Amino acid sequence: MLTKFFMNCQEYIENYNIHLINTLFLSFSVVIIALGSLMIMVESVLPTFIRKTFRYGKHKCNGDEHSLANKLEVPKSWFAHFYMFAFGWSICAFYLVLKGMIMHSTAPDLVVIFLDFIGGGKNDRKVLIKSNEALIATLLMTLQCVRRFYETNFVQIFSRKNKMNLFQYIVGYLHYFGSILALLINTEGFVKDSTPSTFSFTKITLVQYICLALFHFSWSQQWKTNMIFVNLRKDSKTGKIHSEQHLLPRGGLFEMVSSPHMFFEIQMYVAIMGILPQSLTWKLIVIWVTGNQIVNALLTHKWYKENFKNYPKNRKAIIPFLL
Numbered sequence: 001m002l003t004k005f006f007m008n009c010q011e012y013i014e015n016y017n018i019h020l021i022n023t024l025f026l027s028f029s030v031v032i033i034a035l036g037s038l039m040i041m042v043e044s045v046l047p048t049f050i051r052k053t054f055r056y057g058k059h060k061c062n063g064d065e066h067s068l069a070n071k072l073e074v075p076k077s078w079f080a081h082f083y084m085f086a087f088g089w090s091i092c093a094f095y096l097v098l099k100g101m102i103m104h105s106t107a108p109d110l111v112v113i114f115l116d117f118i119g120g121g122k123n124d125r126k127v128l129i130k131s132n133e134a135l136i137a138t139l140l141m142t143l144q145c146v147r148r149f150y151e152t153n154f155v156q157i158f159s160r161k162n163k164m165n166l167f168q169y170i171v172g173y174l175h176y177f178g179s180i181l182a183l184l185i186n187t188e189g190f191v192k193d194s195t196p197s198t199f200s201f202t203k204i205t206l207v208q209y210i211c212l213a214l215f216h217f218s219w220s221q222q223w224k225t226n227m228i229f230v231n232l233r234k235d236s237k238t239g240k241i242h243s244e245q246h247l248l249p250r251g252g253l254f255e256m257v258s259s260p261h262m263f264f265e266i267q268m269y270v271a272i273m274g275i276l277p278q279s280l281t282w283k284l285i286v287i288w289v290t291g292n293q294i295v296n297a298l299l300t301h302k303w304y305k306e307n308f309k310n311y312p313k314n315r316k317a318i319i320p321f322l323l
């Protein structure tokens, strides 16, 4: 019955050449660039609903009340939920790619039909990503989702009063849903009439090795950055949480920028783009992630400067020496 449903929808998708995942990330990119620019340049003239919906966490709009925006707020600690989802979803994707390569088998029919449905229809879906590249990219994405799952559920300390908007919560799920599928949409073995090729280290290019190194560096540095946040709220001797306040972070790349974790986030997505240079979908994802991390980092930077009189003057928002 599910298969029949997808096939009916698929006819519609084929007729209108609709690529749902590209449309999703293109829309996210347009909204973040347009609204984000307005928030940075002319925030004071924007309607309260937009300002309250856009801001979250420590730089959230306090004071201005808006009953609908207030009703749509959820705890920021719910970040942990979409990492639970991303944890399972990324492992499924990695398993399917690995199994296909080991068994030399195409993905299950239901998976292919579903990918046709969200990836532009079976006539438009072409192989652009080799199995080797897909295996590396899904492994990297899985490593990131597993680490974030561990951090948000077992390590990070979220203040109980911090909130985000319901839209941001939903966008979190859609982001991981779409970006993990983006690794499969144009991959050998996941496109009709294609079979997975075998894995070989000799197929990895120099550029891809450089991207792997960049990913590893950013991944480990993001963990260190998040630990600096954790240690701000914990007593170093007893390990007990002594504060839920936002304090002035120091050390590591914090000496140069206010949001190193967002800088490393962008670098990880760029590194995966280097591994999948043919994927248009991944390029759209990089635009969306870069846009949202830069806007968030600029709002965060402004918040630090307003709240700490002694805030280091040489600290930039997100890109050392530049921004």
Ligand SMILES: NC(=O)c1ccc[n+]([C@@H]2O[C@H](COP(=O)([O-])OP(=O)(O)OC[C@H]3O[C@@H](n4cnc5c(N)ncnc54)[C@H](OP(=O)(O)O)[C@@H]3O)[C@@H](O)[C@H]2O)c1
Residues within 6 Å of the ligand: 057, 058, 076, 077, 079, 156, 157, 158, 159, 160, 162, 175, 222, 229, 230, 232, 233, 245, 246, 247, 248, 249, 261, 262, 265, 288, 289, 292, 293, 296
């Ligand atoms: N790929 C994407 O599109 C995307 C989108 C959004 C976020 N992310 C990533 O998700 C991660 C978390 O994002 P986020 O917006 O939650 O980051 P965040 O606001 O900086 O918060 C990260 C954690 O550190 C705590 N924290 C933040 N500033 C602190 C301070 N000054 N003193 C003490 N603790 C502090 C936060 O607690 P509170 O919750 O109490 O503030 C939270 O537990 C980042 O690595 C980001 O790059 C990715």
